[in-house]
Every structure is written in C-alpha cells, then in structure tokens.
Amino acid sequence: MFALVDCNNFYASCERVFQPRLRNQPIVVLSNNDGCVIARSNEAKKLGVPMGAPSFEYKELFEKNNIHVFSSNYALYGDMSNRVMQTLSTFAPEIEIYSIDEAFLKFEGFDEHFNLQEHGYKIRYTVTKNTGIPISVGIAPTKALAKVANKIAKKFPERTGHVYSIDTDEKRIKALKWLPIEDVWGIGRRHAKRLRAKNVTNAYEFTQLLDGWVRNNMSIVGLRLKRELEGIPCLDLETPSDKKIIATTRSFDKNYTDKVQIQERVSTFAASCAAKLRQQKSCANAILVFVHTNIHRHDLPQYSRSITMKLPYPTHSSIELAKFAKQALDKIYREGYAYKKAGVIVMDFTPEDTGQIKLFENSNPRHRSLMHAMDQINHAIGTTKLKLASQDIKRTWKMRQEKLSPHYTTRISEVINVKCR
DNA sequence: TCTGGGGTCCTAGGACCC
DNA sequence: TCTGGGGTCCTAGGACCC
Numbered sequence: 001m002f003a004l005v006d007c008n009n010f011y012a013s014c015e016r017v018f019q020p021r022l023r024n025q026p027i028v029v030l031s032n033n034d035g036c037v038i039a040r041s042n043e044a045k046k047l048g049v050p051m052g053a054p055s056f057e058y059k060e061l062f063e064k065n066n067i068h069v070f071s072s073n074y075a076l077y078g079d080m081s082n083r084v085m086q087t088l089s090t091f092a093p094e095i096e097i098y099s100i101d102e103a104f105l106k107f108e109g110f111d112e113h114f115n116l117q118e119h120g121y122k123i124r125y126t127v128t129k130n131t132g133i134p135i136s137v138g139i140a141p142t143k144a145l146a147k148v149a150n151k152i153a154k155k156f157p158e159r160t161g162h163v164y165s166i167d168t169d170e171k172r173i174k175a176l177k178w179l180p181i182e183d184v185w186g187i188g189r190r191h192a193k194r195l196r197a198k199n200v201t202n203a204y205e206f207t208q209l210l211d212g213w214v215r216n217n218m219s220i221v222g223l224r225l226k227r228e229l230e231g232i233p234c235l236d237l238e239t240p241s242d243k244k245i246i247a248t249t250r251s252f253d254k255n256y257t258d259k260v261q262i263q264e265r266v267s268t269f270a271a272s273c274a275a276k277l278r279q280q281k282s283c284a285n286a287i288l289v290f291v292h293t294n295i296h297r298h299d300l301p302q303y304s305r306s307i308t309m310k311l312p313y314p315t316h317s318s319i320e321l322a323k324f325a326k327q328a329l330d331k332i333y334r335e336g337y338a339y340k341k342a343g344v345i346v347m348d349f350t351p352e353d354t355g356q357i358k359l360f361e362n363s364n365p366r367h368r369s370l371m372h373a374m375d376q377i378n379h380a381i382g383t384t385k386l387k388l389a390s391q392d393i394k395r396t397w398k399m400r401q402e403k404l405s406p407h408y409t410t411r412i413s414e415v416i417n418v419k420c421r
Numbered sequence: 422t423c424t425g426g427g428g429t430c431c432t433a434g435g436a437c438c439c
Numbered sequence: 440t441c442t443g444g445g446g447t448c449c450t451a452g453g454a455c456c457c
Contacts, residue, residue, distance in 0.1 A: 031425035054424040099457045188455050219431055247427055296424055
C-alpha cells in the first residue's frame with residue numbers, strides 16, 4: 001500500500017505557523033515579483049480568489065475582505081518542508097519526496113491486520129504537533145489511487161478526519177465515479193478536453209475505455225495511469241537522481257530596453273546555473289538562453305527568441321558559463337523591444353571528474369579551485385556575496401517583495417520573539 | 422504600472438549507418 | 440508500373456507535474 005501525504009495550502013500554512021492570529025483568516029501567498037497568487041488558505045478560496053490570480057487585479061478584493069497577503073518566502077517554505085519530510089520518514093521504511101509539500105510513503109511487508117487508517121491519523125497528528133503544518137493523507141494500493149484518496153480526505157475533512165483509505169474495490173469504484181476527469185493526476189487540460197469530447201467525465205469512465213484507444217491517444221503514460229486506477233500498481237517510489245537540466249529564469253520588475261541590463265541578468269542567471277551544477281558535481285555541455293517581451297502587453301511589439309549553444313568543452317565555471325551565455329544573448333538580442341523576461345538553461349551534463357580531456361580547448365583548470373573558494377565563501381556569509389564583475393555589483397536589481405515575512409527559521413536575527421507578561 | 426519558476430517523460434520524424 | 444530492410448541517434452514539440 002502507498003500513502004500520499006499532502007500539506008494543506010502549504011505556503012499559507014507556513015505563514016500561519018508563525019502568526020497564529022491568522023488562523024481562520026484568509027491568506028494568499030504571491031509568486032516572485034508579487035505577480036500572482038500561488039497559494040490560498042481555505043478562507044481565501046471561499047472568497048473567490050482563483051489560483052494564479054494576478055495580484056494587481058485582485059487588490060480591491062484583498063483589501064475589502066481583509067485578506068492577508070504575503071510575498072513568497074522560499075527560505076521559510078523550504079525549511080518547513082524539510083521538517084515535515086523528516087517527521088514523515090519516521091513512519092514508513094521508504095519515502096519519496098514528490099514535491100515541496102507532498103510525499104509518497106510505501107508500506108511493504110506490513111502485517112495485513114495492521115490498521116493503516118489508524119497509522120494515517122497518527123502521521124497527521126505527529127506532523128502537525130512537530131511542525132504546525134496540517135496535512136491530508138490518502139492511502140491506496142497504487143500511487144494514482146493514493147492521489148485520489150488524498151483528494152477525498154481533503155474534500156471531506158469532517159467525514160474523513162483528513163485521512164482516507166481506498167482499501168476495497170467498492171470504495172475504489174465509488175471514488176473514481178466521484179472524481180471529475182480533469183482532477184485525475186496525469187490528466188492535464190489537453191487530455192481532459194479530448195476525453196470530455198468522448199463523453200468521459202470522470203475517472204471511472206476513463207478506466208472503461210479500451211486499452212488500445214488509451215495507448216494510441218495518450219501513449220504508454222496514459223495506459224499506465226489506467227492500470228494504476230484499476231488498482232494494478234505500475235509506478236513504484238522513485239529514488240532521487242541528479243537533474244538533467246538546470247534552469248534559472250526570471251521576469252523583470254519592469255520592462256528593460258537597455259541591452260546592458262539584460263546582459264547583467266543573463267550573467268547572473270548563468271552564474272546561478274553554474275553554482276547549482278557544482279552542487280550536483282555536473283558539468284554542462286550545452287546552454288540555452290532566451291529573452292522575451294511582456295506577452296500581456298498587446299499594445300507593445302512582441303519578440304521572443306531562444307538559442308541553444310553547444311559548448312566547446314564541459315564546464316561548471318560561473319565565469320565560463322557567463323561568457324557563453326553572453327555570446328548566446330548577442331545572437332538573439334534585438335534592439336527596440338521592451339524585454340520582460342530572460343532565462344538561462346544548462347543541459348547535456350557529464351560528471352565533474354570524467355577525466356576526459358578535449359583535444360583543442362578545455363575548461364580553465366584554475367577555475368575549479370576559484371569556484372570552490374567562491375562557493376565556500378558564499379556558503380559562509382550569504383548566498384551571493386561574491387559575484388562576477390559582469391553581475392549587478394551595486395545591487396540595483398531588486399525583486400518586488402513588499403509583503404515578505406521574516407526568515408523565522410533560517411536567519412538568527414529574524415527568529416521569533418516570545419514576550420512574557 | 423503590475424500577470425511565477427522549475428522540472429520530467431514520451432513520441433514522431435529526420436539524418437545517418439550497413 | 441515497378442525503387443529494400445533494419446537499425447540507432449538526435450531533436451523539437453507536446454503533454455504533464457508541483
């Protein structure tokens with residue numbers, strides 16, 4: 001059996017842990033640049049704030065209803081996530097951290113009389129006690145069904161106590177008939193539309209389709225999903241592996257028309273990718289750089305372009321990657337546009353120490369110790385204190401973060417104060 | 422004025438090989 | 440009128456996830 005544990009409204013719940021007065025109050029958390037809503041408490045959902053809502057369009061609604069607004073505080077959410085995962089890992093021999101707020105637990109070799117439902121309640125109680133984060137638990141014989149069970153646990157908290165187990169075929173069929181097709185894990189917008197057109201409206205009807213049709217129209221992935229929903233496990237826990245691509249991309253706080261500004265951003269993104277590469281001890285053999293204008297501004301001329309460059313040698317040097325990124329940018333940059341977003345993606349990795357030397361050109365060997373020193377210093381005194389000269393030394397670039405909460409758990413100067421009377 | 426960021430997997434089709 | 444067969448590798452694009 002598998003369990004899917006999902007933190008309820010995770011980012012909003014993290015903020016609430018440190019401001020308990022916000023219990024039962026509506027909360028939203030915004031994306032980078034305070035752009036759009038990426039997390040909502042139940043109260044905010046009830047007030048009609050949709051996922052992805054642009055914050056400027058909803059400003060009045062926020063104010064009118066006293067909705068508490070937060071900029072995203074990833075240092076906090078990441079740390080809280082670690083705490084939740086640590087507690088979860090004490091409840092099962094195997095666990096897969098599926099995302100910042102979700103984990104699969106696998107119960108293999110448990111006695112058949114072992115009451116998993118009770119175990120689920122214990123997990124929920126302990127996580128909330130240890131971290132302050134409320135969770136929902138779905139239990140079932142496959143991962144896809146555990147996802148379904150989790151939805152039920154979340155949707156009917158009074159009846160389920162936030163824990164639901166699909167452990168009989170009757171429950172499985174009832175659950176699948178209840179679940180709209182677009183809410184099935186692995187069915188996105190495209191497939192949902194095609195399935196609706198075929199009169200498939202819920203998960204149960206999906207499982208009644210012919211295997212051949214599913215295979216032809218939704219590939220092996222769709223067929224696997226069908227099996228999983230039928231109760232036949234096809235997906236096991238996945239073990240963490242190195243990334244295959246690494247990206248750093250950002251929207252700008254405003255439109256940029258000056259090439260120098262964009263060069264600085266691209267340099268910074270490349271250096272950030274390089275640091276992530278060094279962390280997993282990989283070197284990149286290719287780099288992609290893209291720029292585009294603001295797609296929402298229909299009154300302005302649009303331009304969007306990307307370029308992928310093969311590198312002459314594998315590298316994870318910030319200096320070299322920033323240099324290549326700049327060359328790539330030169331090829332795609334056009335004067336006369338108001339740019340809103342850019343990004344750097346590195347790919348085609350080889351391990352740091354394959355020992356393979358290229359015939360004509362190689363990464364500067366001296367960069368290795370230089371980068372090592374840079375990483376050490378930045379780790380000790382703050383993530384980006386040491387920068388390349390091509391980066392924004394004067395720190396003129398700022399992400400909009402007007403409603404940022406303190407780094408309660410990761411910065412000693414911002415640790416919570418408790419006043420005693 | 423203001424609309425996020427970072428990933429994975431699969432398939433079809435083209436280039437190329439013998 | 441008729442123009443083989445079988446394979447690998449790479450890439451772009453589509454679909455999905457949080």
